Amino acid sequence: MVDIPLARPDITETEIEAVTAVLRTPNLALGPKLGEFEAGMASYCGTRFGVAVSSGTAGLHLLMLAMGVGEGDEVITTPFSFVASANCAMYVGAKPVFVDIDPETWNIDAGRIEAAITERTKAIIAVDVFGQPADYGAILDVARRRGLRVIEDSCEALGARYRGQPSGSIGDAGVFGFYPNKQITTGEGGMLVTDDVEVANLCRSMRNQGRDGLGGWLDHPRLGFNYRLSDINCALGVAQLSRIETILATRSRVASWYLDALEGDDRIVTQRIAPDVAMSWFVFVVRLADRYSEVDRDRVLRGLRDRGIGCSNYFVPIHLQEYMVERLGYGEGAFPVCERTANRTIALPFQKDLTRETVVEVCSALRSIL
Numbered sequence: 001m002v003d004i005p006l007a008r009p010d011i012t013e014t015e016i017e018a019v020t021a022v023l024r025t026p027n028l029a030l031g032p033k034l035g036e037f038e039a040g041m042a043s044y045c046g047t048r049f050g051v052a053v054s055s056g057t058a059g060l061h062l063l064m065l066a067m068g069v070g071e072g073d074e075v076i077t078t079p080f081s082f083v084a085s086a087n088c089a090m091y092v093g094a095k096p097v098f099v100d101i102d103p104e105t106w107n108i109d110a111g112r113i114e115a116a117i118t119e120r121t122k123a124i125i126a127v128d129v130f131g132q133p134a135d136y137g138a139i140l141d142v143a144r145r146r147g148l149r150v151i152e153d154s155c156e157a158l159g160a161r162y163r164g165q166p167s168g169s170i171g172d173a174g175v176f177g178f179y180p181n182k183q184i185t186t187g188e189g190g191m192l193v194t195d196d197v198e199v200a201n202l203c204r205s206m207r208n209q210g211r212d213g214l215g216g217w218l219d220h221p222r223l224g225f226n227y228r229l230s231d232i233n234c235a236l237g238v239a240q241l242s243r244i245e246t247i248l249a250t251r252s253r254v255a256s257w258y259l260d261a262l263e264g265d266d267r268i269v270t271q272r273i274a275p276d277v278a279m280s281w282f283v284f285v286v287r288l289a290d291r292y293s294e295v296d297r298d299r300v301l302r303g304l305r306d307r308g309i310g311c312s313n314y315f316v317p318i319h320l321q322e323y324m325v326e327r328l329g330y331g332e333g334a335f336p337v338c339e340r341t342a343n344r345t346i347a348l349p350f351q352k353d354l355t356r357e358t359v360v361e362v363c364s365a366l367r368s369i370l
Contacts, residue, residue, distance in 0.1 A: 006310030007181035008351040018239040037234035047193040049200035056155035056177025056190035058227040060088035066202040073122040078108040100335040104272035110138035123149040128157035131282040160280035184240035186233040261363040303369035
């Protein structure tokens with residue numbers, strides 16, 4: 001029995017010292033580290049503004065409001081994602097309209113988007129699945145012709161690039177998440193980035209209970225939320241961002257070890273990386289090949305766990321989540337490519353402490369179980 005966790009944050013003494021330094025000051029919230037982290041993220045992404053929030057989900061929610069999405073509107077997105085990319089539309093009374101995915105990249109199939117647009121469609125939320133940017137050339141072409149806003153759910157893709165442009169900076173706004181399994185972490189937290197000053201100002205106000213900085217602490221010009229990110233979290237984020245190239249290189253190296261170890265095994269399919277993107281590895285997910293349909297994915301997961309190897313399925317299709325079926329009436333067969341992919345995926349251990357030898361051990365165990 002071994003013990004190989006699925007994920008682990010990349011924390012060093014640099015991060016610990018940065019957090020400790022904030023704890024020695026009176027500025028635990030809305031202090032200087034907030035502005036430093038926002039400016040650093042905006043600079044890294046090549047945007048004018050960064051707005052730190054309590055989670056990537058909060059960022060998506062605020063962008064729905066800032067872009068005027070509301071009751072009765074429709075938002076096009078992918079069913080192969082974490083639920084937040086669809087939930088944010090429901091938070092404001094809009095309906096998520098799903099479009100099936102590309103069978104090789106696992107991102108939204110941009111060629112299917114136009115057929116899903118109606119007179120109620122207000123925006124497209126593209127998701128950079130597992131750190132690979134979506135096909136933004138095609139997405140933006142449709143969006144500009146049809147007058148739609150484009151939001152990048154880049155929560156899994158900090159550091160990725162599409163045709164040389166940083167993720168988060170391609171559409172009207174982008175959102176990143178900093179949960180402990182992400183490329184960089186603030187414990188809990190998120191960041192939205194944009195070049196739109198009105199969107200940035202609205203989101204800053206709404207994340208802070210509707211304050212706008214012109215009045216006092218108890219003046220609230222608009223409805224807002226407590227979506228602030230503390231200076232403690234931001235200090236952690238600043239330290240992580242200072243090391244991001246090293247972090248990304250480490251994750252890329254681990255991914256290359258997996259690709260080498262699994263090469264030539266026709267039972268296992270990996271995500272195809274489009275030629276015009278630079279991947280930022282969030283997780284390492286494989287899919288069991290369709291030709292081996294007799295292999296039970298869930299039994300494989302149990303077999304790995306029995307050997308002490310952390311693993312998971314990624315994702316459960318959003319449209320088949322119980323509340324989605326109850327509220328919106330989606331059912332099995334609605335998005336067959338997504339469903340086939342989701343039913344066959346396995347996320348393998350992916351974190352900085354993995355060695356090449358450990359990766360080979362994981363892959364050998366996977367082959368043995370298969």
